[in-house]
Amino acid sequence: EKNVHPYWQQRSAQKETESIEIKISDECERFLQYKGYAGVQVSPPNENLVIGNRPWWERYQPVSYKLVTRSGNEEDFLDMSRRCNIVGIRIYVDAVFNHMTAGSGIGTGGSKAYYQEKLYPDVVYHRHHFHKPCAITTYQDAAVVRNCQLKGLLDLDQANYMNHLIELGVAGFRVDAAKHMWPRDLDYIYSKLDNLNVKFGFVSGSRPFIFQEVLDDGHEAINKNEYTRIGRVVEFQVGYELSNAFRGNNKLTYLENWGPAWGLLNSDKAVAFIDNHDTQRNSHEILTYKTPKQYKMATAFMLAHPYGTTRVMSSYEFDSMNQGPPADSNGNLISPGINHDGTCSNGYVCEHRWRQIFNMVEFRNVVHGTDVTNWWSDNNQQIAFCRGNKGFIVFTNYGDVDRTFQTCLEPGIYCDVISGVVVDGKCTGKAVSVVEGGWAYIVLGALEEDGVLAIHTKAKI
Numbered sequence: 001e002k003n004v005h006p007y008w009q010q011r012s013a014q015k016e017t018e019s020i021e022i023k024i025s026d027e028c029e030r031f032l033q034y035k036g037y038a039g040v041q042v043s044p045p046n047e048n049l050v051i052g053n054r055p056w057w058e059r060y061q062p063v064s065y066k067l068v069t070r071s072g073n074e075e076d077f078l079d080m081s082r083r084c085n086i087v088g089i090r091i092y093v094d095a096v097f098n099h100m101t102a103g104s105g106i107g108t109g110g111s112k113a114y115y116q117e118k119l120y121p122d123v124v125y126h127r128h129h130f131h132k133p134c135a136i137t138t139y140q141d142a143a144v145v146r147n148c149q150l151k152g153l154l155d156l157d158q159a160n161y162m163n164h165l166i167e168l169g170v171a172g173f174r175v176d177a178a179k180h181m182w183p184r185d186l187d188y189i190y191s192k193l194d195n196l197n198v199k200f201g202f203v204s205g206s207r208p209f210i211f212q213e214v215l216d217d218g219h220e221a222i223n224k225n226e227y228t229r230i231g232r233v234v235e236f237q238v239g240y241e242l243s244n245a246f247r248g249n250n251k252l253t254y255l256e257n258w259g260p261a262w263g264l265l266n267s268d269k270a271v272a273f274i275d276n277h278d279t280q281r282n283s284h285e286i287l288t289y290k291t292p293k294q295y296k297m298a299t300a301f302m303l304a305h306p307y308g309t310t311r312v313m314s315s316y317e318f319d320s321m322n323q324g325p326p327a328d329s330n331g332n333l334i335s336p337g338i339n340h341d342g343t344c345s346n347g348y349v350c351e352h353r354w355r356q357i358f359n360m361v362e363f364r365n366v367v368h369g370t371d372v373t374n375w376w377s378d379n380n381q382q383i384a385f386c387r388g389n390k391g392f393i394v395f396t397n398y399g400d401v402d403r404t405f406q407t408c409l410e411p412g413i414y415c416d417v418i419s420g421v422v423v424d425g426k427c428t429g430k431a432v433s434v435v436e437g438g439w440a441y442i443v444l445g446a447l448e449e450d451g452v453l454a455i456h457t458k459a460k461i
């Protein structure tokens with residue numbers, strides 16, 4: 001609280017009535033800034049259709065671009081943007097502008113929108129703005145995928161919504177359903193976007209960071225490479241292939257050439273991630289918090305490897321019966337509580353607060369700019385590698401590791417940042433002794449809580 005203006009101290013005093021967006025402000029100040037996170041991607045902040053049982057996907061049914069949802073209103077959004085940017089945490093908005101909700105009788109919008117007649121009084125659209133209604137009957141014809149309605153959703157394009165968010169201090173956008181929009185249309189929209197707002201600490205002339213959701217399993221007419229010229233693309237293959245490997249369906253040793261050799265986009269064009277809001281609920285292959293050991297190993301590998309700009313998921317618990325966010329009987333969202341051990345309560349998973357994950361965020365920051373060197377494997381399910389002379393990591397997905405490794409590090413005692421943290425110059429988890437020449441004897445049992453051990457120069461005691 002020491003470096004927070006009294007206004008904000010008074011604000012954060014209001015506990016229970018706080019919106020989700022205010023809670024994100026709190027999290028930026030009390031946690032994210034100290035763990036080396038660079039930003040937060042927030043759920044669509046624009047008004048959405050209210051659907052009876054509040055499914056998670058109602059947030060992807062736009063009714064207007066008014067910044068009012070169950071997560072908060074425009075004032076809350078500005079509070080979040082100000083307080084997070086002050087401590088160096090950027091805000092990225094999940095922008096849904098391919099379509100408006102078709103309503104189609106599945107809900108009631110707050111702004112008197114008339115979906116069937118396609119009149120949205122709170123936005124500038126009218127009938128002639130919409131594509132002729134045709135259903136997406138195939139993903140093998142690019143024109144159909146882009147010109148027809150996605151499952152009854154209405155098509156539109158639009159940029160002033162994003163400029164309003166840029167004015168409020170947003171650093172960039174996840175472009176939802178980009179696959180359903182022509183690259184040239186998106187290029188035109190992006191060209192209309194303002195530079196980032198210097199009042200929030202951005203360097204003058206900075207451009208919004210754009211990352212486009214293009215669900216491309218490699219078997220459809222539309223190819224993710226069509227979008228890399230105009231912005232970054234979220235690389236689903238990262239989550240797919242790392243889930244496959246750490247589930248034991250592929251040998252870890254094959255990860256030696258991880259990157260474009262695996263069919264992945266070039267590193268500077270990719271946003272790498274394991275799971276997202278959609279794959280958590282609709283993919284059976286991609287790992288989630290529900291398989292914690294493998295999930296942490298896949299996330300650790302993604303963060304330890306230089307590939308891409310990485311995104312960590314932070315979830316709330318769900319099951320097939322209740323896929324939506326924690327809410328009370330009136331539908332008001334319940335915010336996460338923070339337990340004494342730093343984990344979240346009230347039905348939130350908060351993977352970003354798991355020690356093995358936030359410590360690997362620090363690992364990634366410490367080794368930034370170095371290459372993967374000294375790759376080792378047992379030709380099967382055990383691998384290890386250095387990142388320059390800054391970090392070393394070892395994985396076992398089968399069998400015990402019990403041997404000496406070249407860690408590429410200076411001699412000394414290093415704390416394993418997976419099994420513990422460094423507190424007052426001591427390791428709460430394992431300690432690794434590196435001798436002259438960088439050699440260290442390391443034990444990592446197959447049955448331990450985590451199948452990873454990682455050390456780096458900032459964890460030296």
Ligand SMILES: O=C(/C=C/c1ccc(O)c(O)c1)N[C@@H](Cc1ccc(O)cc1)C(=O)NCCCOc1c(-c2ccc(O)c(O)c2)oc2cc(O)cc(O)c2c1=O
Nearest residue numbers: 057060061096102150151152153176177179180213215278
């Ligand atoms: O399951 C869902 C929502 C899924 C979804 C939502 C946001 C995403 O970012 C996403 O990737 C998926 N929606 C449910 C319910 C629904 C919603 C709208 C509707 O008109 C009909 C039904 C559903 O069963 N959807 C049909 C299968 C999922 O088809 C959707 C896809 C989608 C799926 C696979 C693809 O290869 C692809 O290119 C797009 O993207 C959306 C994006 C949206 O912004 C809003 C949507 O409704 C959807 C969306 O329905």
